[in-house]
Amino acid sequence: MPTMADVARSAGVSVATVSHVLNGTRPVLPHTRQAVLDAVDELGYTPNTLARSLVTSRTRSIGLAVSAISNPYFTEILQGVEAGALEHGYSLLIADPHDDPDHECKVVQLLHERRVDGMIVAPSADPRELVSYLGRHRVPTVFLDRVIDGVIEGVVGGAVEAPADGPQRFDQVCAENTEPTARLVTHLAGLGHRRIGLVAGLPGLSTTAERITGYRQGLTTAGLPYDDDLVVHGDSESAGAERATATLLSLAAPPTALVTANNAMTIGTLRALRDRGLSVPDDLALCCFDDFAWADLFSPRLTAIAQPSREIGAQAVRVLLERLAAPDRPARTVRLDCTFVHRTSCGCPDSGERGRPSQSSQSSQSSQPSQFEKGNVS
Numbered sequence: 001m002p003t004m005a006d007v008a009r010s011a012g013v014s015v016a017t018v019s020h021v022l023n024g025t026r027p028v029l030p031h032t033r034q035a036v037l038d039a040v041d042e043l044g045y046t047p048n049t050l051a052r053s054l055v056t057s058r059t060r061s062i063g064l065a066v067s068a069i070s071n072p073y074f075t076e077i078l079q080g081v082e083a084g085a086l087e088h089g090y091s092l093l094i095a096d097p098h099d100d101p102d103h104e105c106k107v108v109q110l111l112h113e114r115r116v117d118g119m120i121v122a123p124s125a126d127p128r129e130l131v132s133y134l135g136r137h138r139v140p141t142v143f144l145d146r147v148i149d150g151v152i153e154g155v156v157g158g159a160v161e162a163p164a165d166g167p168q169r170f171d172q173v174c175a176e177n178t179e180p181t182a183r184l185v186t187h188l189a190g191l192g193h194r195r196i197g198l199v200a201g202l203p204g205l206s207t208t209a210e211r212i213t214g215y216r217q218g219l220t221t222a223g224l225p226y227d228d229d230l231v232v233h234g235d236s237e238s239a240g241a242e243r244a245t246a247t248l249l250s251l252a253a254p255p256t257a258l259v260t261a262n263n264a265m266t267i268g269t270l271r272a273l274r275d276r277g278l279s280v281p282d283d284l285a286l287c288c289f290d291d292f293a294w295a296d297l298f299s300p301r302l303t304a305i306a307q308p309s310r311e312i313g314a315q316a317v318r319v320l321l322e323r324l325a326a327p328d329r330p331a332r333t334v335r336l337d338c339t340f341v342h343r344t345s346c347g348c349p350d351s352g353e354r355g356r357p358s359q360s361s362q363s364s365q366s367s368q369p370s371q372f373e374k375g376n377v378s
Contacts, residue, residue: 063111080313125204185218197255241268
């Protein structure tokens with residue numbers, strides 16, 4: 001197997017120059033750099049990353065702890081993280097914390113023991129032990145998708161600095177949650193709905209709290225009262241959403257429209273509606289937070305908020321690398337904009353016309369009045 005000394009002899013340079021070219025530790029003249037790269041290619045030289053890590057105290061690896069197996073949304077984020085890591089010459093070590101606080105701490109500790117340079121973590125609903133471990137060991141970390149208490153939230157598309165004299169803080173990258181959820185509610189209200197239900201996520205997650213806040217803001221904007229009975233928790237998974245939707249449908253005055261707060265819960269809600277023989281949007285209008293690859297294949301096609309999943313992952317890598325380059329800089333939270341994807345599950349026609357239900361929805365409601373009729377307020 002060729003060595004760095006072999007490359008140096010072939011290129012006619014010193015071993016130190018070869019090291020600077022391969023590690024980017026010092027500027028090298030373009031023709032010298034090219035001679036080294038040509039020698040590397042000709043000899044088939046592969047750098048010894050283990051030896052390099054002993055010298056630089058860096059492994060050029062990133063630990064990623066997200067529930068990618070159990071949550072399809074994180075699969076797209078993972079793709080963004082992987083692409084960003086490879087672009088900057090980093091490898092990726094992946095662990096699934098299963099949204100369980102105890103397991104979360106175990107996998108993060110295992111990643112830390114593998115000497116990753118930094119971590120990207122989607123924290124659970126109770127991240128206290130996680131934050132304690134990362135802070136105690138001063139692990140460069142970016143929290144992904146979900147913000148944690150004690151960190152100042154950024155503005156859409158930007159970032160703010162945390163006070164230098166504050167507690168241990170971490171960089172964070174997430175999507176905007178409040179305004180997009182409010183938009184779903186006001187869209188449904190504009191179609192005539194007065195009882196709009198929310199299938200919310202797992203209590204304790206910042207995404208859950210922010211989407212509930214957005215739901216309430218949407219009601220206020222539309223001039224509608226808030227009703228506790230219309231907010232149920234599907235715990236961010238399909239089976240939980242199915243049970244939660246059944247609870248809403250069992251109300252004396254059930255909702256005429258629903259907002260589901262993530263893609264897995266949308267599936268559970270659709271299953272609950274199907275089991276009761278209810279049609280979307282004729283019997284119940286539906287909008288969801290999280291777009292997904294097959295949302296346009298449903299009948300009706302799902303009106304949704306699309307998060308920039310891959311960009312969230314890629315941005316998390318960039319923020320982490322900035323942290324590694326400047327360990328003492330103030331922490332920040334970066335929020336990315338979402339997109340309103342208008343389709344037909346809300347009751348609008350295929351033409352994309354907004355402001356009133358589709359013709360089929362109107363005729364169904366006029367010919368078959370029921371407990372699900374719009375405006376049926378208790």
